[in-house]
Amino acid sequence: MAVEYVGGRIVKKAGAxxxxxxxxxxxxxxxxxxxLAGAGEAIAxxxxxxxxxxxxxxxxxxxxxxxxxxxIAAGVFGNTDANGKLVVCTEAVADTGTGAITGTKAFVLTLEAATAAGQLVPVAIVQGGLQ
Structure with missing residues (x-):
């Protein structure tokens, strides 16, 4: 299948x-x-x-x-829950014993708030590091 790139958008085949x-x-x-992305897995x-x-x-x-x-509040970093919906990133935490860093990768920045699940939230895609 050919891939079409248009200003930050791609047309690809659905795997599900x-x-x-x-x-x-x-x-x-x-x-x-x-x-569909799972928890913290979104790339698009x-x-x-x-x-x-x-x-x-x-x-x-x-x-x-x-x-x-x-x-979700405006002005916070977000990624996906287990169902592919927008939720707040979990804060990055370093384990002083192992040196492992855990947290959710920032994927978007919310531009407006949502008062309940299911609402559409304007976002800016940031593809950042850990929150």
Missing amino acids: DLTGKKYYGVKLDAQGDVV ILLEEGAAGKSVTIQYLGGTKMVAGAA
Whole structure:
């Protein structure tokens, strides 16, 4: 399948049924197909949904919207919950014993608040490091 790059957007094949998942966080599977992101896994946002094997459009740069997984404030860094919805990043914490750093990678910055799950939140994709 050909890949089309248009200003921070890519058209790729859906690796699973993404019907009804517009504005959810997505990632690429091992075959390079678009699938729903799990907790903290988003690399892009689904703009054009589709069934498995069909072409879908994802956005990896710029500004768009995401479906909130819970109430969320404006001006905070976010990523996805286990269902591909927007939630606040967990803060990075260093384990002084092992040196391991845990936390959620910042994927977007919220531009407005959501008062409940299911609301659309304007976001800027930042693809940052740990919160």
